[in-house]
Amino acid sequence: MTAQxxxxxxxxxxxxxxxxxxxxxxxxxxxxxxxxxxxxxxKAQIRFNPAxxxxxxxxxxxHEAGYKAEVSSDHDxxxxxxxxxxxxxxxxxGFLLGLxxxxxxxxxxxxxxxxxxxxxxQLAPWMxxxxxxxxxxxxxxxxxxxxxxxxxxxxxxxxTMDSLIAIGTSTAYFYSLFNLVSAVLIRGTLLGETxxxxxxxxxxxxxxxxxxxxxxxxxxxxxxxxxxxxxGLQAKTARVLRNGQAVEVPIxxxxxxxxxxxxxxxxxxxDGLVTRGLSSVDESMLTGESIPVxxxxxxxxxxxxxxxxxxxxxxxxxxGEETALARIIRFVEEAQGSKAxxxxxxxxxxxxxxxxxxxxxxxxxxxxxxLGQTLTFSLLAFVSVxxxxxxxxxxxxxxxxIMVATGKGAELGILIRGGEPLESAASIDTIVFDxxxxxxxxxxxxxxxxxxxALKEAEILTLAASLEQVSEHPLxxxxxxxxxxxxxxxxAVDGFRAIPGHGVEAQLSGTLxxxxxxxxxxxxxxxxxxxxxxxxxxxxxxxxxxxxATKERALGIVSVADTLxxxxxxxxxxxxxxxxxxxxxxxxxxxxxxxxxxxxxxxHVLAEVLPEDKAKEIKRLQNEGRKVAMVGDGxxxxxxxxxxxxxxxxxxxxxxxxxxxxxxxAKNDLRDTAVAIALSRATVRKxxxxxxxxxxxxxxxxxxxxxxxxxxxxxxxxxxxxxxxxLSSVSVVTNSLLLKGWHPRKWNVLxxxxxxxxxxxxxxxxxxxxxxxx
Numbered sequence: 169m170t171a172q173x174x175x176x177x178x179x180x181x182x183x184x185x186x187x188x189x190x191x192x193x194x195x196x197x198x199x200x201x202x203x204x205x206x207x208x209x210x211k212a213q214i215r216f217n218p219a220x221x222x223x224x225x226x227x228x229x230x231h232e233a234g235y236k237a238e239v240s241s242d243h244d245x246x247x248x249x250x251x252x253x254x255x256x257x258x259x260x261x262g263f264l265l266g267l268x269x270x271x272x273x274x275x276x277x278x279x280x281x282x283x284x285x286x287x288x289x290q291l292a293p294w295m296x297x298x299x300x301x302x303x304x305x306x307x308x309x310x311x312x313x314x315x316x317x318x319x320x321x322x323x324x325x326x327x328t329m330d331s332l333i334a335i336g337t338s339t340a341y342f343y344s345l346f347n348l349v350s351a352v353l354i355r356g357t358l359l360g361e362t363x364x365x366x367x368x369x370x371x372x373x374x375x376x377x378x379x380x381x382x383x384x385x386x387x388x389x390x391x392x393x394x395x396x397x398x399x400g401l402q403a404k405t406a407r408v409l410r411n412g413q414a415v416e417v418p419i420x421x422x423x424x425x426x427x428x429x430x431x432x433x434x435x436x437x438x439d440g441l442v443t444r445g446l447s448s449v450d451e452s453m454l455t456g457e458s459i460p461v462x463x464x465x466x467x468x469x470x471x472x473x474x475x476x477x478x479x480x481x482x483x484x485x486x487x488g489e490e491t492a493l494a495r496i497i498r499f500v501e502e503a504q505g506s507k508a509x510x511x512x513x514x515x516x517x518x519x520x521x522x523x524x525x526x527x528x529x530x531x532x533x534x535x536x537x538x539l540g541q542t543l544t545f546s547l548l549a550f551v552s553v554x555x556x557x558x559x560x561x562x563x564x565x566x567x568x569x570i571m572v573a574t575g576k577g578a579e580l581g582i583l584i585r586g587g588e589p590l591e592s593a594a595s596i597d598t599i600v601f602d603x604x605x606x607x608x609x610x611x612x613x614x615x616x617x618x619x620x621x622a623l624k625e626a627e628i629l630t631l632a633a634s635l636e637q638v639s640e641h642p643l644x645x646x647x648x649x650x651x652x653x654x655x656x657x658x659x660a661v662d663g664f665r666a667i668p669g670h671g672v673e674a675q676l677s678g679t680l681x682x683x684x685x686x687x688x689x690x691x692x693x694x695x696x697x698x699x700x701x702x703x704x705x706x707x708x709x710x711x712x713x714x715x716x717a718t719k720e721r722a723l724g725i726v727s728v729a730d731t732l733x734x735x736x737x738x739x740x741x742x743x744x745x746x747x748x749x750x751x752x753x754x755x756x757x758x759x760x761x762x763x764x765x766x767x768x769x770x771x772h773v774l775a776e777v778l779p780e781d782k783a784k785e786i787k788r789l790q791n792e793g794r795k796v797a798m799v800g801d802g803x804x805x806x807x808x809x810x811x812x813x814x815x816x817x818x819x820x821x822x823x824x825x826x827x828x829x830x831x832x833x834a835k836n837d838l839r840d841t842a843v844a845i846a847l848s849r850a851t852v853r854k855x856x857x858x859x860x861x862x863x864x865x866x867x868x869x870x871x872x873x874x875x876x877x878x879x880x881x882x883x884x885x886x887x888x889x890x891x892x893x894x895l896s897s898v899s900v901v902t903n904s905l906l907l908k909g910w911h912p913r914k915w916n917v918l919x920x921x922x923x924x925x926x927x928x929x930x931x932x933x934x935x936x937x938x939x940x941x942x
Contacts, residue, residue: 171201174223176212177240177251178205178230180313186235186328187563188519189321193233197221206567210251211240234320252385259382262310266375269302269310273368296348296365303367307341311374327522329560333377335526336554340886341370343547366548372887373555379891383898401472402493406437409481426484430475438471439486447478496834500578509591510855511566514862521557525870529553532874545875548886552873556889557866560897565858568904573851576907581835582844583819589830592814593848595795599743599841600774600786600808602800603754603761606818606838607768608730610642610801614650615711616727620699626656628724632716634658635674635683639666643712643728667691669755669778671714682717685757687776689715689722696722707759710767732767739838740769746842749794753777753785753808782808799841800829816841843912850910858900865896 181187187207194203194212199220205212214226223239230237308315314337317330344365407414409427419437422428427443430436436449448460451473460476463469469482471491488494533550537543570587577584584590601607617625633651636644637658651658661674670691671684682688686703689696694717696703702725706713711727740750753774754761761775774785782798786808789796798805798812809815809829817829818836833840872882873889 171215172218173213173215174226175240176214176223176227176230176237178210178212178235178237179251179255180235180317181207181210186317186330189324189326189328190230190233190235192326193229193324194226197226197229200226207563209567209571210255212237233324234316256382256385259378259385263375263378263382266306266310266371266378269306270368270371270375272302273299273371296351299365299367300345300348303341303344303371306371306374307337310378311337314374314377327526329522331522332525332554332557333373336551336886337370337373339547339551339554340366340373343544344370366886369548369551369886372891373551376887376891377555377893380893380895380897403435403437403472407431407434408484420488422484422487424485424487427481428484429479429481430469431479432475432477434475436469436471436473436475436482438484439491440469440482440484442467442469442480442482445478445480447480448476450474450476496578496583500574500583509588510852510859511587514562514565514859517562517863521562525554525557528557528870528874536875549873549875551886552875552884552889553870555886556869556873556884556893561862561865561900562859564897564900564904565862566855568901569851569854569858569907572904572907573847573854576910577844577847580840580843580847580912581833581837582840582847583832583834584844584848585830585832589814590848590851592795593797593831593845594852596748596797596814596845598749598751598789598794599797599799599845600751600753600789600812601770602782602798602805602808603752603756603764604642604730605801606799607736607752607764608732610730612643612646612712612728612730614646614726615729616706616725618702618725618727620722620724623723625724626654628716628726629654630656630658631676631681631723632683632714632726634661634676635664635672635681635716637661638664639672641666642730643714644672646728647726668780669776679718682719683714683726685712685714689717692719694719694722699725704759707757708763710760710763712756712760732764733838735837735839736768739841742839742842743845744769746845748845751789753782755779779805780807783811786811797841797845799838816844846912847910851907854904854907858903861903862896862900865892869893869896 178190181190187205190212191203191205194200194205194214197216199217200214201217202215203212204214212230216226227237227239311333314330314333317328318334321328321331344367347365403419405416406419406422406426407416407429408422409415409429414429422438428437428440430447432447442463442465444465446462446464449463449469450460451470463480469480470493471486472493486492489498529550532553533546536546536549566587570590573590574584574586604610604612614629617629619625619628623631629647629651633648633656636647638661639645648658659676661676663680664672664674666672667684667688670688671682673680673682673692675681682692682694686696688694694715696715696717699715699722703713703715706725706727709729711729713725713727715725716723743750749772750770751772751774752761752765752768752770754764755777756764756775758773758775761773765771765773777785782805786796786798790811790813796812797814797816798808799816799818800806800809801818809817814831815829816831816833818838819832819834831844833844869889869892871877872884875883
């Protein structure tokens with residue numbers, strides 16, 4: 169049975185350890201072939217065998233792990249936004265309540281340093297019991313989610329960040345409760361005990377973690393702004409003809425086949441074909457091109473584009489999730505939920521991170537006790553280590569950068585399929601271009617018709633066009649188009665056969681004719697020595713020469729030339745400046761190919777390559793140790809696109825071969841090849857910055873929390889350690905968000921030096937916190 173794919177929206181995850189836990193449970197579920205849980209997107213993408221499991225069963229597995237899940241479809245984007253808002257509101261409310269309960273505890277802590285003040289003397293008897301009353305709801309109400317996560321992870325025989333928070337806060341809370349109860353038993357009263365009470369540590373820890381989660385949720389929400397902008401472009405209503413009258417209806421009520429009326433200045437609601445009228449349409453939201461496109465009868469229009477000056481009527485043929493805009497949104501959503509190979513590094517660390525931290529904290533406590541420190545000192549060191557360690561920063565390093573980068577790409581008309589092509593693009597050193605339709609416009613024109621015997625030009629063109637009229641090759645179309653322009657009458661042919669990489673053959677009035685290149689003539693032993701000089705001269709001019717012949721002799725030459733795209737030369741120049749080696753691959757003969765390559769500045773040419781051999785040429789380049797990208801039209805180049813380390817498909821923003829390449833250039837602008845690779849390099853740099861910072865934070869933070877520098881007067885209180893942990897995740901997400909300001913032709917100073925600023929900032933913050941604690 170064919171595997172089925174589904175996307176589940178998950179709530180209740182607090183960190184990447186939660187995501188890893190869910191991922192492991194799904195991966196070990198019978199029938200699941202592939203599972204990827206993205207913490208930043210709060211979604212799981214799963215491929216499963218429907219004969220062995222179902223969506224309901226997968227949701228149950230996630231519920232058993234302690235989290236909530238529901239099926240997320242393309243129609244649920246409003247629900248996704250609502251879930252994000254609910255998450256932000258939940259953490260905001262939790263933080264504010266935690267702050268309300270914790271501020272009096274901070275006040276009590278401050279008074280404990282000034283015991284001789286009159287207010288300290290007056291409040292001292294009440295501090296212990298009031299602290300217990302205020303800290304308890306924070307611990308067991310606001311912190312309930314951490315306990316649930318801890319319990320779920322214990323059932324799964326693993327640990328998550330919830331485990332760290334639950335263990336750390338419980339240690340501080342129950343140690344304080346033990347000391348308070350002991351004092352009550354000794355003194356026989358609830359009043360008066362203030363020594364060795366650290367309720368404020370537990371309360372502030374939970375409050376600061378909730379603050380971090382609130383800020384993190386807000387920042388994560390911003391990573392999806394690109395999709396929100398795309399969704400905001402959609403029209404809400406449409407004017408359709410019903411019983412001959414134009415009626416305004418909600419966009420959901422438009423059906424395929426409806427006649428839609430669009431007035432000047434209105435947004436086109438869905439995709440379709442113009443049946444009446446003339447106008448110009450701003451398609452910049454799809455293609456990035458600011459110049460309006462003229463639309464007349466028979467032309468295609470696209471939903472969410474803006475009609476400008478004229479009124480048009482069109483037949484709706486693609487509605488709802490079939491429109492070009494909906495496909496682009498879906499493309500970006502899938503990319504943002506994907507996983508880059510570099511994420512495996514962070515996942516490997518995160519998988520062992522929490523258990524190692526717990527062991528480190530236990531060792532810290534034990535060592536200090538052996539060295540003669542008090543139980544209070546040792547337990548506070550234990551709690552500090554537990555809460556300062558942050559696997560979240562590691563887990564957020566890659567997905568947040570990918571989410572921002574794919575959204576930024578969509579804004580620029582570059583659709584990146586996911587994390588893998590994004591990372592692959594950064595390591596490319598060789599880029600191979602298909603010639604026709606990629607370097608050139610793909611609309612060749614007939615330039616020369618040369619009779620070689622008794623036949624006249626018109627007769628040669630008529631024969632050639634008759635042979636090519638059933639072919640779909642661009643060169644064939646140019647010949648047929650020229651014949652029609654000259655009003656020549658074409659004849660039906662028999663036995664038509666296309667010979668890839670050579671040409672065509674067919675019978676006309678009982679005579680077998682050939683039309684093609686030298687290889688075709690050689691294949692059928694047609695004499696061609698006397699026309700070699702003429703063919704060479706045309707090819708040196710960058711023209712493709714085709715010979716019309718019978719079995720006995722050549723009858724004439726038809727040459728065709730394809731003009732270069734306006735941006736081709738600039739694109740090749742940009743790529744060379746980036747250190748990439750451009751190569752052209754074509755079925756043309758070597759002379760024609762070299763002539764075109766010289767015009768664009770490409771030195772390395774692979775000529776006379778049959779369509780089925782393009783993938784072999786890519787493989788040969790890879791065997792030389794090159795990292796190869798292939799740029800083609802995404803249809804007839806699909807084997808080569810699939811073989812390459814990175815496939816880049818040309819598109820027009822609508823009819824995009826989304827399966828053919830890892831990256832699709834929606835604007836059909838070759839310069840975007842360089843922009844896509846530059847964006848990928850910037851994104852991978854940002855991921856590495858994030859990973860470096862996350863590791864740097866933990867490497868410097870854990871020893872300080874363990875009080876390894878106590879001899880220098882550096883002691884970090886647990887609540888401040890928790891605050892630092894919360895800020896580390898926020899910093900990583902903020903660093904990823906700097907990609908929103910990335911521009912292909914501008915150097916973003918802040919983005920470049922962000923990791924240095926963060927490293928210096930956190931080192932300074934640790935030292936300040938340590939001084940405050942001391």
